[in-house]
Structures are given as structure tokens and as C-alpha cells.
Amino acid sequence: MSLVHEIDYGTPRAKSATMVTLTIDGHSVTVPEGTSIMRAAMEMGTQIPKLCATDMVDAFGSCRLCLVEIEGRAGTPASCTTPAMNGLVVHTQNQRLQTIRKGVMELYISDHPLDCLTCAANGDCELQDMAGAVGLRDVRYGYEGENHVFAKTKPSPGHDHSPHDCENDHWMAKDESNPYFTYDPSKCIVCSRCVRACEEVQGTFALTISGRGFESRVSPGMSESFLGSECVSCGACVQACPTATLTEKSVIAIGQPEHSAVTTCAYCGVGCTFKAEMRGEELVRMVPYKDGKANRGHSCVKGRFAWGYANHKERILNPMIRERITDPWQEVSWDEAFNFAATKFRGIQAKHGRDAIGGITSSRCTNEEVFVVQKLIRAGFGNNNVDTCARVCHSPTGYGLSSTFGTSAGTQDFDSVEQADVVMIIGANPTDGHPVFASRLKKRLRAGAKLIVVDPRRTDIVRSAHVEAQHHLPLLPGTNVAVLTAMAHVIVTEGLVDEAFVRERCDWSEFEDWAAFVAQPKHSPEATGIMTGVDPKELRAAARLFATGGNGAIYYGLGVTEHSQGSTTVIAIANLAMATGNIGRPGVGVNPLRGQNNVQGSCDMGSFPHELPGYRHIAGDAVREQFEAMWNVKLNAEPGLRIPNMFDAAVEGTFMGLYVQGEDILQSDPNTKHVVAALSAMECVIVHDLFLNETANYAHVFFPGSTFLEKNGTFTNAERRIQRVRKVMSPKNGLEDWEVTLGFAKALGYEMTYSHPSEIMDEIAALTPTFAGVSFALLDEVGSVQWPCNEKAPLGTPVMHIDGFVRGKGKFMITEYVATDERTGPRFPLLLTTGRILSQYNVGAQTRRTENIVWHEEDRLEMHPHDAEMRGVRDGDWCRLQSRAGETTLRARITERVAPGVVYTTFHHPTTQANVITTEFSDWATNCPEYKVTAVQISPSNGPSEWQRDYDEQARQSRRIAIPAEAAE
Amino acid sequence: MTQATSPDRLIYMANQIGTFFRSQGADKAVPGITEHIRKFWDPRMRKAITAHLDAGGEGLDPPVREAIAALKG
Structure with missing residues (x-):
């Protein structure tokens, strides 16, 4: 293993179909029109020295290091800003060019600290590389003159101060305000790469160069701290920085990584590709991968930085069981947990019938892990009571x-x-x-x-x-x-x-x-x-x-x-x-725009109760028989229960056991009180997760989960793109999630034998026409494919319905507007709608356990100044939010982003209990809950509601883990 | 409606489905509702709504009644 090395071509790829041919250092090279000479040279393997150029942003032409000579042209033009043209004859290296470059480097280095040995960028510093590339051996100017390097400076001759005691007005202290990276102005060479990345790649425009000439400095906002500025902490600037000026704190703490693997982010449905850069089994940093076809080398604060939850102290690493949800948890071996769960589930089926148990697949787990859970339910449980969190989103x-x-x-x-x-x-x-x-x-x-x-x-x-x-x-x-x-x-x-x-x-x-x-x-x-x-x-x-x-x-x-x-x-x-x-x-x-990393995949993998993998109805005999032949079992031809139906059936007493893989239904599903009633009514709830989430408060079995860093598999993003997830460390809980499901299945008497997730994908491909061409080998070779991927489209399908619709003719359907029955009235005059925020993800189970909390430590209720004034609510006040379903309290944020009559909140924090408020109205076709409309009233409040306090107490009690007794001899 | 006691919730859901298919044209309403319920409701839900119809079907809209009657066939 070694670091996955990506070539920096210096300037972005040109997209012209017209090609031009030029000669560089005696070699003929053909490139698309609009390609820079720098890039053309790199494409044939010649790296022209450069500092201000990088291929994520447009050429800037400021560092004067990439100069070349072109026959028949005067001077030494910058190769980053000079386009390749037919017939050009370019020389990238000769005595004249070397002398100029060396002179430029000498000036840079004369105002740069020489602490290379102890610098965090040691081993990954382009300035150091370029000093080497241009043959810099000496800095004739010395370091005593005006500089940005030293906090104190020597006075100029003629001054009678003692040495080293003058404040250096040019020096600026490190900005460590951002939790994930530092800004050390003393190491800045003002190449503007960070400023341009913020503009061109991220589009936030949080950074600028303030001042002119020697006074030029990178400045977040109007000379603010990074955290205090508009910066969204996407990391593009850190990635663009050629020196140690902007550096990940994890690199400063650990050191440079020594090997890496390309993998897929486990946050949202965009599905960014990253290099997980490692030292041994320790993750040093996540760096967006330029060949990632969803992100093209960009990232956000979550995928780039918010992976600390994987090592969070609250992560559960041992399987646990308990008879009653009021008991403390008992840590047990995997086998004990599997057998305990299997005995409970089989007992429920014996008592309440075959259809009294079911499961929920995770939209955060891999395709392979989802596939084996739905297979376990259909083939092992013998029913189709399988659903996924897509029920409540897409x-x-x-x-x-x-x-x-x-x-x-x-x-x-x-x-x-x-x-x-x-x-x-x-x-x-x-x-x-x-x-x-x-x-x-x-x-x-x-x-x-x-x-x-x-x-x-x-x-x-x-x-x-x-x-x-x-x-x-x-x-x-x-x-x-x-x-x-x-x-x-x-x-x-x-x-x-x-x-x-x-x-x-x-x-x-x-x-x-x-x-x-x-x-x-x-x-x-x-x-x-x-x-x-x-x-x-x-x-x-x-x-x-x-x-x-x-x-x-x-x-x-x-x-x-x-x-x-x-x-x-x-x-x-x-x-x-x-x-x-x-x-x-x-x-x-x-x-x-799909929410979770693998929600598309979990739907594709047959997570809906009426559909086998590939969206084929369970009642279809031909399709079902294929699965029966492969799985060697008779399948139930009736659709199973959807998540809300499971809750209703639990309250009614016909659904008594639930296996929940990586999903926090108690926090994420509407009308929390109803979910609590349903979960409390069940005889056995199995939660398979990283943390004791809210649902686990009502669980009898806890299977600890593994993170995306600890397993192999694939995720499918919102563009149907199937991408590899690669294991970079051993599962801290001992098993990858698919192995957990296999262990549980074996205890239930339905053994599945796979030795690697690639074998599960082979089975998926064999059973699912749209996945027929997919294999780990193909993904390792081409990076990713978008389904359908089969004989007709061996490398996948970027755009669908090109020559006609998949169903044949496109079908127009009548869309009569029907007002929701959730209406405002005198008691509940406002409409609550819900959403999310950049730094947090879904129910926050992961992001709340990272430094991302500095951006969002609590959910706030946004309301218009007019509505706030009428109710006597001021910005930051606690207020009571009440609907027909329940009430909670949270603090107000007064803003004109919402219209009068509309209020808004996020649901990232369990204490907010936003879903105590939401109702059980749902989509007519799919029972997808109506989270986005709830009639509410708001009044000032002194603090958390009784329900919130009771809930907290219940959660605290429920999370107790018994201290193991002395081992009996 | 926030009380999720069967069969009230099922009646509500069936009528919601009915409202959509009624808008698709008179001839499509009954078969549309029947097909939707058969495709997406688990047997215990279908049994409960059928039993409710047999017991008089209070609260069910006319085409929905017809569609549920057709479910038995």
C-alpha cells in the first residue's frame, strides 16, 4: 500500500473538441484547444515548476515560476496562462529560465520560516518541492529585513533598540478558531490559491486578499477569524494551499499519512469520493478525490472533517442484551447476543404468527449489507416486513x-x-x-x-x-x-x-x-x-x-x-x-436530491415491502421464482408492512419484533409518542447501530455496528452511481455489519455463506437486470458506474430515457390539488416546516459527536419578526411549540427568511423533540410522513417541557450498562 | 386523525388513495384504488379494511367501497 497519488495538471481540463498540436522540449503533444502549456507539458509527463497554479482553479499567473520560452515569441510567458496553439515550439528548461526561477524562489524563501523539519507540511510542501526543483542553494538577502515570519524583529541599522525586541507589525498570530484546520499567516506566500478555491470551487467567497504589495494577506471576511467569517469549512482552501499555511489539525497532531485508499463518503446522497489517508490503522485525514465523478475533487465540512464520531467515547463496541427495557444493558459475546435475539424472534413467530416480526434496512449501510438484511427477512423470517428510511423521505x-x-x-x-x-x-x-x-x-x-x-x-x-x-x-x-x-x-x-x-x-x-x-x-x-x-x-x-x-x-x-x-x-x-x-x-x-448516502441503494436493493431488488413486485411469479431458486426457499408473495404500518400493527398487537439496522426511527419518524407506544408494545427490538441511539432506549438487543471506514462494500448515490467503500481499518466492534447480519441469520437457522461483500454483489448482479454488469472488479477498474449497468450499457448509464422512456411512452397524469387535512385554525394558526443545516446530518447521531457542534449546538425555531412580536417572543427566548400531536420547547431565532405565518426548525438534536410535534398525516400513495406541514401555536416558555424532562430521564435510565460481575471460576 | 386506531387510519388512507384515483377519470377510479391497495397493503391491512366494509363500511367514500369490494375477488 502507498499513498494514492493524484497528478496536479496545474490548470483545469479544457473541454473543446478541437485539438491542437505543439512541441514541448522536442516532443509533439496534442491537447484540446484552450489547454494551457503547463497542462500540456504535464500530460506528457513534464512538470513545469509552479506555485500559484493548481488544476482545481483557473490559472492566475502570479508566482512567475512557471515561465517558459516559446520560439518566435519575446520574453518568458507564464505557461499556466498561455494557451497551447498549433505549431508552438516550447522550451521548459534552460539556463535563462532556471536563473529567473531561482531568483523568484529566493525572494519567496527570504520571507518564509525555515522550520521545515518541524513543519506540519514536511513531506507535503510544494514550496519545499519547488525550492528543490529550481536548485535554490542560498538566500542572499538574509532574513533580517522586513518579513511576515517573526513575531519580533531586529531593528534596522541605526536604530538603537536592542535586538529582537521590536514588535513586527507584519507578523500575525495563528488563527486556530476553526476546529479542523489552522491558518498560519507566517507561512503564507500569497499565491491566492485558497481565495480562488473558495470562489471558484466552493462558491462562498469567504476569503480575499486584503492589502496591496507587501501588505497583502489572506483574509477571511473583513479580517475576521475563520470561524467568525462566512467560511463554511469545506476544506477547499486547505486542499489548495501549497504550504503549511492552511493545515488540517489532524495532520499537525499525527503527522503525514503514509498510505491511502479511495472510498466513498457516508454522509449525504451526493456520494463524494475521498482518499482516506492513513498511518497504519489511524485515519489522518479525508481528502476529496479529483477523479470522483460526483464531487470532482470537492467536499463539504461533513465528509472532509466530521469523521471523529468513529472514535467517539460513546460508541458501543460490545453486543448487549436485556430482558426488559427498564433493565440495564448486559454486555455479552456475539454468539450470546445472536442466540438471545434469535430465540426471541422465533418465540414471537411461534406465539403471534410468521408475520409478527420484520426489519428496517439502513440507508447508511452498504448495498451488500442492505441486501442481506432484506434477504434475511424475506427468506429467513418468511415474510416481507422490510422497509427502509426512504419510506420517510423519497x-x-x-x-x-x-x-x-x-x-x-x-x-x-x-x-x-x-x-x-x-x-x-x-x-x-x-x-x-x-x-x-x-x-x-x-x-x-x-x-x-x-x-x-x-x-x-x-x-x-x-x-x-x-x-x-x-x-x-x-x-x-x-x-x-x-x-x-x-x-x-x-x-x-x-x-x-x-x-x-x-x-x-x-x-x-x-x-x-x-x-x-x-x-x-x-x-x-x-x-x-x-x-x-x-x-x-x-x-x-x-x-x-x-x-x-x-x-x-x-x-x-x-x-x-x-x-x-x-x-x-x-x-x-x-x-x-x-x-x-x-x-x-x-x-x-x-x-x-436524495438524503442519505445510500438511500438510493437501499431502495434498489429491495428494501420496500412490496418489491424485490430492482423494483420488481413480490407478487410477480417469474421474478419471485428466480429468487426462490437462488435462495433455495419459498418466498411469501404478499407485500409486507411499511414502517408506519409496522407501528400501527405493533400498537394493535400483531407486530411484536423488529430488527433495525442503522436507523434511528424514534428520533426521525413523526409523532414520537406514537412511535414510543409502538416500540414499547413490541416484545423484542434489535438495534444495530454505532451508538445507543434514541430507538435503543426501547431495545432488548444491541448489535454494535461498524463505520464506513471499517468495511468493504458499495454505496449508490442520488445519480444512481455505484461506488466502492473500502476498508481502511479493522472494525472496532469486531465484525463488519454484513457479518453481524449473517451471524444473526445463522442463529435463526437461515445460514448465508459469503466470505466477502463482493460475493454478495455477484448475487445482486445475478438477480437484478439493472445491476447485471456490476462487480467489484469492474468498479475497481473504472471507479464507478451508474445503473442500469448491463450488456446494453456495460459502463453504466449517465443519462436515462435518451431514446424513449423506460416504461415505453411517457405517462402524463392528472394532478388535482387536495389541501392537506393538517390545517391551521384559531388554536394552531402557524405552519411549521422542518429542514436541515450544513454542519449537521440527519438526526445528528454522527455529526453531534464531532466538532461540528461549534456551528450548530442546538435546533432553533425560526420565526418572522411579525409573528414573534405578536407573541412576545424575542431572539434567543425559549418558546413552547405546540401542535395537535404534542408540544416541545426550543429557542427562537427571529428572521425574515421565513414568511409571516410560517415557522421552521431543524431536527438534528434529540432533546429538541421536533417529531413530538409532527403528525401522522402521510402521502396518499406511500405513507411518507407529512413532516413539512404541521399546524402549530407558539408561546413564550421558561424552558424544557415536562415531556422533554421525562424523556431525558427515561433515556438516561435506559442507557445504563451493567458493570460486569467478577468472572466465575 | 392523530389517534392511530384501526380501522380509522385505514379508512383515512383508503379515502386518500380514492381521492387521487377519482381525479384520474371515472373509469380509472375503482380499478386504480383496488390495484393500489392490493400492491401496497399487507394482508392484515387488507383483511381489516374488508372486514370494515362487511360491517357497513362507515366512512368509506363510494368508489373506495366499490374498490374494496373488488379486492375480495
Whole structure:
């Protein structure tokens, strides 16, 4: 093993199809037009010395180290800013160039500390490398002059101060405010790479160069600390820095890594590829991988830095059992835990019937781990009571897109956004929820693409540095269908339909029915404006822009799906895309931004109770028989229970045992009190997780889990991209998660024999036509593939529905707006909607156990100043949040980001108990809960509610672990 | 509706499904509802809603009643 080395080509890849040929150092090289001479040289293996250039950002031409000679041209142009052209003859090294470069380096080094041996960048310093490359042997200027290096400085001759006692005004202390990296200005060479990375790659514009000439300094905001500035801690600047100026604190603490493996982030559905850089089994840092096709070398604060939870003191490493949830936990061996759980589950089946147990697969675990859990349930339990957390997030996406297009997934790859002309974001907050995609989107918006945002809140993307939405439609929560149908009304009645596309690709008669429906006057923006709160003029303008602005791409999130009409909204989105011809090529499409790292994969792997892997209904005899033959067991042909149905059945007494793999249903599912009642009613709950999560408070068996760093497998991201997860350390709990499931299955009498996850993938490929070509060997060879990957598409499918829809003809469906039954009234006059924040992830189980808490230590309730004033609530005050389902308390944040009448909070902290408030209304098709609309009232409060205090006490009691008795002889 | 006692919740869910399929056109409503319930509801839920219909079917919208009756077939 060694470090995975990535070549820095110095300037970004040029995308021109026209090629040019030039001669560099006597060799002929052909590159796309627009390629820099520096990059062309690197492509043939010649590294021209450089400091300010790196291929993640555009050329800048400031360091003067990369000079070359071009025959027939005067002077020594910078190779980073000079484009390659046909016929150029370039020399990268001769006496003249060497002398100039050496002179430049000498000046740099004359104002740089010479503590190389003890410097954190020792072994990974481009300045040191370049000093070596240019043959610098001596610094004639000395170090006594003006500098940025020393806190105190020697006075100039003629001054009569004693040496070393003058304050050096140029010197600045280290900024250690960010929890993950330090900024040491004394080591800065002002190459601007960090500033440009913040602008070009991340798009936050938090950094600048303040001052001029010798006074030039990298400055977060207006000379603020990194933590106090707009910096979002994505790490792009740290990665771009060629010296030790910006350095990971983990590298400072541990030292330089010695080997690395390419793996996939276990946070959101973007699926960034990282190099896990190691010393032995210790993780030194995570560095985004430039060949990662989802992230293209970028990262966010979570994937880049927030992996400390893997070593958190609260992580449970031993299996535990208990008879009653009021007992303390007993640590036991794996075998004891497996047998205890198996005996309980078999006992429940004997007493309550075969269908009285089930399981929930994790959208955080690998495809292979999910596959074996659903296999255990279908083949081992003998029923189909399997569901996954997609139930509570994107199940309407599956229903809506499979009904209209024929596949349960997004249509594009992330690269597609680079060719979009109009981007419509509906109910998604990508800068917080999917930050790396947001950076790629913002880059495209800065280059001129137009933006429409449909969201009750004024999210960051509506207006941020160099990005401004052309139209923001701040609709009332729950009125998505009315707004999208009104957009369709404008498109149809104003003759903006792409008729050629619809005639060729879609069912024409269904289209006609739909067009007649949306054209009804009652669906016009003017007629629906009263319900939706959206200005009809803005809506009309937005619809026109989307229909006529070129490539139109729709990106949406849980603000679409988590409603009573979630599935109908997805259908309305699909209708809009078809009517405007925005399907089947790069730059367009319908793109669900999926929440968890492997939620797409867990759906693909047959985690829904009615579907076998590959989205095939369990009642289909031909498909089921294939699985029966492979698994050597008779399968149940009836659909099983979905998560909310499991809770209902538990309260009723017909569902008594649940195996939960990596999911905290108690914190994440709606109406906590009902979930508590359901879990309390069950005879055996098995929680398989890293931590004693909230659900574990009601569990009888705890199987400790392994982190993504500790296992092999694959994740599938929101663009259907299947990527490898590679084991870089031994599981601290002793077993990889798939091995845990196998152990439990064996105790239950259903033995599965796999010696490596690759064998599980082989079985998936054999049983699932869209995965037929997928294997670990293929992924190791090509990096990643997007399903369908089979004989027809051996390297996968970046864009779907190119020549026609998977289902045949695209299906237009009627989308009648039905107001949710969760209504405001005199008792509950405000609408609560929920969301998330950049630094935290989902229920926060991982991110709360990292330094990310410095950005978000508690969930706050956002409310408009008008609503706050009427209730006497001030910023920071505790307030009581009450709905028909329950009440909780949290502190207020007064902001105009939410409209009057709408309040908002996140759900990252268990003490907030946001889901005590949310109701059990759910999507009509999939039972996806309506998290996004709850009628509430708010009043000032003194602190936590009685429920919160009781809950905390129960949780504390429940987490007790018995101290082991002395070993008996 | 926040009280999740069966069969109230099932009636509510069935009517929600009914509302969607009713909007798809009169001829599609009953088969659409039947198919949806058959595809996505586990047997104990189907049994409970059928039993509720047999007991008079209070609260079920007209096409939903018809669709549930068709479930038995």
C-alpha cells in the first residue's frame, strides 16, 4: 500500500473538441484547444515548476515560476496562462529560465520560516518541492529585513533598540478558531490559491486578499477569524494551499499519512469520493478525490472533517442484551447476543404468527449489507416486513417517477448541471443539504444559468455571493401541487409545450387529457394564488422562463415528497419536464436530491415491502421464482408492512419484533409518542447501530455496528452511481455489519455463506437486470458506474430515457390539488416546516459527536419578526411549540427568511423533540410522513417541557450498562 | 386523525388513495384504488379494511367501497 497519488495538471481540463498540436522540449503533444502549456507539458509527463497554479482553479499567473520560452515569441510567458496553439515550439528548461526561477524562489524563501523539519507540511510542501526543483542553494538577502515570519524583529541599522525586541507589525498570530484546520499567516506566500478555491470551487467567497504589495494577506471576511467569517469549512482552501499555511489539525497532531485508499463518503446522497489517508490503522485525514465523478475533487465540512464520531467515547463496541427495557444493558459475546435475539424472534413467530416480526434496512449501510438484511427477512423470517428510511423521505419519488417514466430514480448525473440553462429547485436546500452539488450548481449559475426557487423559505441559494434567483416562489407549505399545476397551466395555455417531444415520446391521448385538465381556469396562477400565497405574475414569469430558457433541469428534495400529496407532486414535476421536452439529454431532467448516502441503494436493493431488488413486485411469479431458486426457499408473495404500518400493527398487537439496522426511527419518524407506544408494545427490538441511539432506549438487543471506514462494500448515490467503500481499518466492534447480519441469520437457522461483500454483489448482479454488469472488479477498474449497468450499457448509464422512456411512452397524469387535512385554525394558526443545516446530518447521531457542534449546538425555531412580536417572543427566548400531536420547547431565532405565518426548525438534536410535534398525516400513495406541514401555536416558555424532562430521564435510565460481575471460576 | 386506531387510519388512507384515483377519470377510479391497495397493503391491512366494509363500511367514500369490494375477488 502507498499513498494514492493524484497528478496536479496545474490548470483545469479544457473541454473543446478541437485539438491542437505543439512541441514541448522536442516532443509533439496534442491537447484540446484552450489547454494551457503547463497542462500540456504535464500530460506528457513534464512538470513545469509552479506555485500559484493548481488544476482545481483557473490559472492566475502570479508566482512567475512557471515561465517558459516559446520560439518566435519575446520574453518568458507564464505557461499556466498561455494557451497551447498549433505549431508552438516550447522550451521548459534552460539556463535563462532556471536563473529567473531561482531568483523568484529566493525572494519567496527570504520571507518564509525555515522550520521545515518541524513543519506540519514536511513531506507535503510544494514550496519545499519547488525550492528543490529550481536548485535554490542560498538566500542572499538574509532574513533580517522586513518579513511576515517573526513575531519580533531586529531593528534596522541605526536604530538603537536592542535586538529582537521590536514588535513586527507584519507578523500575525495563528488563527486556530476553526476546529479542523489552522491558518498560519507566517507561512503564507500569497499565491491566492485558497481565495480562488473558495470562489471558484466552493462558491462562498469567504476569503480575499486584503492589502496591496507587501501588505497583502489572506483574509477571511473583513479580517475576521475563520470561524467568525462566512467560511463554511469545506476544506477547499486547505486542499489548495501549497504550504503549511492552511493545515488540517489532524495532520499537525499525527503527522503525514503514509498510505491511502479511495472510498466513498457516508454522509449525504451526493456520494463524494475521498482518499482516506492513513498511518497504519489511524485515519489522518479525508481528502476529496479529483477523479470522483460526483464531487470532482470537492467536499463539504461533513465528509472532509466530521469523521471523529468513529472514535467517539460513546460508541458501543460490545453486543448487549436485556430482558426488559427498564433493565440495564448486559454486555455479552456475539454468539450470546445472536442466540438471545434469535430465540426471541422465533418465540414471537411461534406465539403471534410468521408475520409478527420484520426489519428496517439502513440507508447508511452498504448495498451488500442492505441486501442481506432484506434477504434475511424475506427468506429467513418468511415474510416481507422490510422497509427502509426512504419510506420517510423519497418513497414518493419511487412511486411518482416509476408511474410516469418507468424508473424509481433521478434521470441525470451531476455533471449534467454544467449544461443546464434554467435550474428549478423545488423544496430543497442544496447549500445545506447537498453542499457539494450546490457548489457545482452555483458555479454554473455564476456562468449564466438562470435559477427558479420554489420554497417557503428564502434559502441561501435564493441570494448569495454572485448568485441570485430570477424567481423565488415562496409558497405556503402544502401547496406544491397547486403551484406546479399552475405552472403547467401557463405552459399549456400560452402554447409553450414542446409538442414534437410529447408526440414522439409520450402517450398523446394521456397528454391531451392532462393538458385539458391543467388548462382549466381554476388552475391558473391567479385563481390558485389565494391558496398558495404565490404572486401570479412571478409564477407566470417563472413558468415562461422554465419552458423557453433552454435546457431546463429540476432538482428537488424532501420539501416535495414529505407531504400528503408527495407522490402527486413528483408526478407534477415529471409532467412539467415532459411537457417542456426536458428529459433524455445532458443538462435537463428530473433530479431528486436524495438524503442519505445510500438511500438510493437501499431502495434498489429491495428494501420496500412490496418489491424485490430492482423494483420488481413480490407478487410477480417469474421474478419471485428466480429468487426462490437462488435462495433455495419459498418466498411469501404478499407485500409486507411499511414502517408506519409496522407501528400501527405493533400498537394493535400483531407486530411484536423488529430488527433495525442503522436507523434511528424514534428520533426521525413523526409523532414520537406514537412511535414510543409502538416500540414499547413490541416484545423484542434489535438495534444495530454505532451508538445507543434514541430507538435503543426501547431495545432488548444491541448489535454494535461498524463505520464506513471499517468495511468493504458499495454505496449508490442520488445519480444512481455505484461506488466502492473500502476498508481502511479493522472494525472496532469486531465484525463488519454484513457479518453481524449473517451471524444473526445463522442463529435463526437461515445460514448465508459469503466470505466477502463482493460475493454478495455477484448475487445482486445475478438477480437484478439493472445491476447485471456490476462487480467489484469492474468498479475497481473504472471507479464507478451508474445503473442500469448491463450488456446494453456495460459502463453504466449517465443519462436515462435518451431514446424513449423506460416504461415505453411517457405517462402524463392528472394532478388535482387536495389541501392537506393538517390545517391551521384559531388554536394552531402557524405552519411549521422542518429542514436541515450544513454542519449537521440527519438526526445528528454522527455529526453531534464531532466538532461540528461549534456551528450548530442546538435546533432553533425560526420565526418572522411579525409573528414573534405578536407573541412576545424575542431572539434567543425559549418558546413552547405546540401542535395537535404534542408540544416541545426550543429557542427562537427571529428572521425574515421565513414568511409571516410560517415557522421552521431543524431536527438534528434529540432533546429538541421536533417529531413530538409532527403528525401522522402521510402521502396518499406511500405513507411518507407529512413532516413539512404541521399546524402549530407558539408561546413564550421558561424552558424544557415536562415531556422533554421525562424523556431525558427515561433515556438516561435506559442507557445504563451493567458493570460486569467478577468472572466465575 | 392523530389517534392511530384501526380501522380509522385505514379508512383515512383508503379515502386518500380514492381521492387521487377519482381525479384520474371515472373509469380509472375503482380499478386504480383496488390495484393500489392490493400492491401496497399487507394482508392484515387488507383483511381489516374488508372486514370494515362487511360491517357497513362507515366512512368509506363510494368508489373506495366499490374498490374494496373488488379486492375480495
